[in-house]
Amino acid sequence: GENVEQHPSTLSVQEGDSAVIKCTYSDSASNYFPWYKQELGKRPQLIIDIRSNVGEKKDQRIAVTLNKTAKHFSLHITETQPEDSAVYFCAASKKDFGNEKLTFGTGTRLTIIP
Amino acid sequence: NAGVTQTPKFQVLKTGQSMTLQCAQDMNHEYMSWYRQDPGMGLRLIHYSVGAGITDQGEVPNGYNVSRSTTEDFPLRLLSAAPSQTSVYFCASSLDGRRVAQFFGPGTRLTVL
Numbered sequence: 743g744e745n746v747e748q749h750p751s752t753l754s755v756q757e758g759d760s761a762v763i764k765c766t767y768s769d770s771a772s773n774y775f776p777w778y779k780q781e782l783g784k785r786p787q788l789i790i791d792i793r794s795n796v797g798e799k800k801d802q803r804i805a806v807t808l809n810k811t812a813k814h815f816s817l818h819i820t821e822t823q824p825e826d827s828a829v830y831f832c833a834a835s836k837k838d839f840g841n842e843k844l845t846f847g848t849g850t851r852l853t854i855i856p
Numbered sequence: 857n858a859g860v861t862q863t864p865k866f867q868v869l870k871t872g873q874s875m876t877l878q879c880a881q882d883m884n885h886e887y888m889s890w891y892r893q894d895p896g897m898g899l900r901l902i903h904y905s906v907g908a909g910i911t912d913q914g915e916v917p918n919g920y921n922v923s924r925s926t927t928e929d930f931p932l933r934l935l936s937a938a939p940s941q942t943s944v945y946f947c948a949s950s951l952d953g954r955r956v957a958q959f960f961g962p963g964t965r966l967t968v969l
Contacts, residue, residue: 774954776955785961785962786946791955833957842887843901844901847898
């Protein structure tokens, strides 16, 4: 099955600086890569996603890049703000007997230092 | 729209008891899924459904049953609770399989003693 590894497990950055979280996946057939943000005690929220036919996608201060050859994808947050503090999860999905199944990374706890 | 709702928010069970976690969505989404979240392990797929009457197993299905009799509801049944099933359970839905888990419910925190 698919295996998704996520690094680092914890990340602290100064407010205003950029944060980068990296994930690798094992199955070259994976074709959908979402990122979720989970605040303490809350539900995961989909913040951005990318498909394998696109190399980069941006939405305001967040962007995701995908390198299919190396089988890794990254989340970039620029101009970080205190409200960006949360746990971020990457995931990968591929069609399995016609249906998509998500495999999650183990999460990165991002702390923004004021 | 209420989005994805889950009940109960908290539950304590004794080993061997059974119960059903409820999940409902009012967005007419075809794809619904159940995940469990354990510390340091991310979210793991238990079961999913691509439409009413269609369900399939995920990564960790043992000890759980599901059914999908309507588009709106996707209950998760614990047959005989075990301490290893202590976890936070999230239900998710999406319009179709392209986004897989677009919206999550608020979660159910389950403790099995």
